[in-house]
Amino acid sequence: MEGDPALRLRVFDLNCWAIRYLSKRRQERIRLIGDMLRQEDFDLVLLQEVWSERDYSDLKVKLGGCYPFSHYFRSGVIGSGLCVFSRFPILDTLLYQYSLNGYPYMLQHGDWFCGKSVGLVIITISGIIFNIYVTHLHAEYCREKDAYLPHRLVQAWELAQFIRHTSKAADVVLLGGDLNMHPEDVGIRLLRGWTGLRDAFAEATHFEGCEDGCTLVPNNCFTDKSELLPFPLGIRIDYILYKAISSFMVKCEELKTTTGAAPGMDVPFSDHEAVMATLHIQRQGQAAGATLATAEPMLVDVVTEARTEVAVGLRAAQRQRYSSGRMALLALLLLLLQAVAALGALAGLDAGQPFPKLSFCLLACLAIGILLLATGLHLFHTMEVKMLHSTEEQMRMVLRTLQECPSDG
């Protein structure tokens, strides 16, 4: 591509659903993904939910010939699950772990243990600096009553802020990942509005794949059909977004998704469909400058909407902090009462029927257990309150700036 004024970049993005012991036919699918990536000549491969480092290493060995450069982002207890394979040298990397990511006691959801993050890798191709971001936001388990919406909005906000602050020297910004948000959701509008990123699906000249670009479709044998009942076509939650910062222009020539099982195979690559974009990057005469995709009055509305949701989450977190604190205090009180009773008994002051020793000890153990648990919860919800409060304040500051001097937005 050297010397060519126009650059064509093929990007592959997939949530691989590769959870050890839990994901069906994991090893077989990882093998299939590796085979396919080796056959197709993408320039960049952005993967999520590669939770096992062994799977990453296997892919690395298999793809070493065609994608000699790669990076795996470690984080949390299990790992971020994020990795990148590239045909071009990776010059630098950075990981930003989201400050909120669900609750450690929601074991059945488990997002907290993954340390959800955004990973950045920097590459240059023909002198053009690319900032490539890969991420995976908190899952949505119940759309009607989405308890994780404030956390996901904090993540979307931190993602946008991280991109804005780290991409100032980039010529082209590219974000791929499972955002766990529908295209019209407030988090996506916030992310796009505040960063100026454009949606490859919406911008693509040519599209081929699942209807409406859906990436979680009933046609895929691994998806939960009952969850998709309200969406007969499926939902679109995996994205490739991009923008050019300086004097470059990016166009999405073609966007494709997989459509369930690939031809000649009985198993899809994952429960998600892969998103594949062909981008056309060209140097243009004058610098475009950093522009926001959303008109400012609309951006004000989006930030206001997001701030309202974060404020709702803040109040819920404050209530939980209060209840857990009260529970800890009650347990402490019970323990103190027991200590007084025990001392009284030792001093021979007890009158009437003595409390059975066994029940007394069990009660004390229970009180200690509740005290420790409630204290832990209280600390956790204190942190949650801090981060929600901080995000809400940042959004308020941005709103003030947007409203005061709209031209500087």
Next chain:
Amino acid sequence: MEGDPALRLRVFDLNCWAIRYLSKRRQERIRLIGDMLRQEDFDLVLLQEVWSERDYSDLKVKLGGCYPFSHYFRSGVIGSGLCVFSRFPILDTLLYQYSLNGYPYMLQHGDWFCGKSVGLVIITISGIIFNIYVTHLHAEYCREKDAYLPHRLVQAWELAQFIRHTSKAADVVLLGGDLNMHPEDVGIRLLRGWTGLRDAFAEATHFEGCEDGCTLVPNNCFTDKSELLPFPLGIRIDYILYKAISSFMVKCEELKTTTGAAPGMDVPFSDHEAVMATLHIQRQGQAAGATLATAEPMLVDVVTEARTEVAVGLRAAQRQRYSSGRMALLALLLLLLQAVAALGALAGLDAGQPFPKLSFCLLACLAIGILLLATGLHLFHTMEVKMLHSTEEQMRMVLRTLQECPSDG
């Protein structure tokens, strides 16, 4: 300052030692700090250990007239303690929480609960873009056997990476804070070498204050004299560092420190001395480019040294992960044995002397307690291993790049 080609910037940095209920004469000192800041006309004030948001609000009210712009960084359970006051509008902020920061069970040290972070605020003065960073790294409790050295090195590395990635559009970069490292320590050399930041104390044309620029001195009535015994002059752990990125030149005209109690007062501002720098910023003909302060062969040595220390920490964390995992397994085994015994007793299979009920229940409670605690520890040390491993790998990658193509370093 508009239209003036040279800019003079006065920066104030102080670790305020304002821990509610613990720090001596806290409110009085916060009042004194506020009074002094109002009298002196600094341009930027970078504070650490302002743990109480109430103290921040009091300062904000008091300083509103002379420093109309300010930001408080919230993080962790207690808060990051970081805040910034500025005479110039704060355009944007970002917080990066370090991935490692001590241990939650080291209650007597408590660093973990603070969510140690680096805060970034962006301001422009006369069209010059300033990226201002404020931070506070993990404390050093025992210099001879510093168990927190690997964590502090990870923090220094993440600080350097965060600065490198977020400052690419800045004209001037400024870092102030309590780094908890002596000037010759590997962490400081790593930070300076990898970012190109220069030490205001070493560069100052004129210096006034504690000998050797020390900021923790025996002369201060709040410092622990026994800790400073090996250092009769005190130690220097609070810094103002800076660099110009593009076509600007920064010089430190003057550096001052406070020297224990201020004249006419019987109480110092804090147990740390404040650092005050007057910087001279001038536009210069050609762009200086992003240069590293340390020559590359020396940088290779520094990164190698840091990597060795991180690897030592990694091995210790792996050992702790292993022991806590083994402990959890043993507790689980004990519980299972008890369950079998209880079931046996219920089925009337027990022969001989029965185990007393009270001891049996207490043992079960103990086993459950150990199981929960050991599992928590195991998860924590798994995260620790992940982050140390990740940092070690990043350093290895940087070393390879530095050694392979030294001119691109």
